[in-house]
Amino acid sequence: MDRKRLAIDGGTPIRKSYLPYGKQDLDQSDVAAVVQVLQSDYLTTGPMIDTFEKSIAAYVGSRYAIAFSSGTAALHAACFAAGIKENDQVITTPITFAATANAIKYQGGEVVFADIDAKTYNISAEAIEALITDQTKAIISVDFSGQPVDYKKIREIANRYQIPFISDAAHGLGAVYEGEKIGSLADMTMFSFHPVKHITTGEGGVITTNNEQYFQKLKNFRNHGIVRDQEKLHKKNQPWYYEMQSLGFNYRMSDIHAALGVNQAKKIDGYLNKRIAIAQKYTEGFRDFELLTPPFQLEGVESSWHLYVIRLHLEKLTVRRKEIYQALQKENIGVNVHYIPVYFHPYYQALGYKKGLCPHAEQLYEEMLTLPLFPKMTSQDVSDVIMAVKKVLQYYEVRA
Structure with a gap:
């Protein structure tokens, strides 16, 4: 031959x-984790969501983690929480899956593409700064292939212009920048759990953040914009009562997906x-x-x-x-x-x-x-x- x-x-x-x-990579323990949920009282939003969120937050070192039905949904939620609206400019990289830019468009924003660093293939901090205008309202970086962007430089730019810094770390779970795991270096960080990623929930994503205001906005956005906390309702003292206070989406992760994620996270x-x-x-x-x-x-x-x-x-x-x-x-x-x-x-x-x-x-x-x-x-x-x-x-x- x-x-x-x-x-x-x-x-x-x-x-x-x-x-x-x-x-x-799925084994019998993953199958057992999913079967256990299928035999429980919860299929949609149940206790496994909270367990999964806490496991991811603990792993990356963030204060909060909010699970979504996909990484795209999570990015959309991050753009909402950052306050992106019609005609706002958001700078991102062209070397990424379309979802990164699409999330900006979902909010009516204008996508501004910054060129990459020729060596790392990540978005160039210098290119970002050169494109900032009065209309720039956020930066979305991408840890392409799993290599962290220059978080220090991009953080400095975001602070200087007082705009949110969102990290699309769909590739970056477990990556380390200057001794610290990716997950709390940006204002909000997205991880994806599509089957080809580091761990999988089938479909799913999460936003990690240390900011309580972003956390609350993200939680409401994934559940139709509905608020149940009695302290935050306009009308109080009716125990069954809830309010839709903003236009949100049904971006919830199911307990079935979260159960798989909890078991995968151990690995x-x-x-x-x-x-x-x-x-x-x-x-x-x-x-x-x-x-x-x-x-x-x-x-x-x-x-x-x-x-x-x-x-x-x-x-x-x-x-x-x-x-x-x-x-x-x-x-x-x-x-x-x-x-x-x-x-x-x-x-x-x-x-x-x-x-x-x-x-x-x-x-x-x-x-x-x-x-x-x-x-x-x-x-x-x-x-x-x-x-x-x-x-x-x-x-x-x-x-x-």
């Missing part, structure tokens, strides 16, 4: 079975250590391999390694990223691309955003590729990925 020729050209693939880029550090070990193997495997650049790591931060994103040296290759992607898929390596710059999407193009807005982000998009990374990967899986990437890139390498 010819293992040197690419599978896309009729050769034998590196792997017999397909390796996805991400995958949840965060174990999952994190596995991700770190895989990332280290990748970095070592690609050391001195001149056809790509592995992820850059800042001093003083510890990535949580949600993604391992390589940057292709296309000037040394005879094909573009599309052909590399297709060839690796044929080798049964589930590579992916994270992310299409948000303002490339037709919805944002129709709003008037033009290509060329963030040059570093756009250049990265043309060259980036996400490799498989999830806790259930074996050493053989990691070796297969390294071998396949080298095989494909060397096959397409420019020959002198």
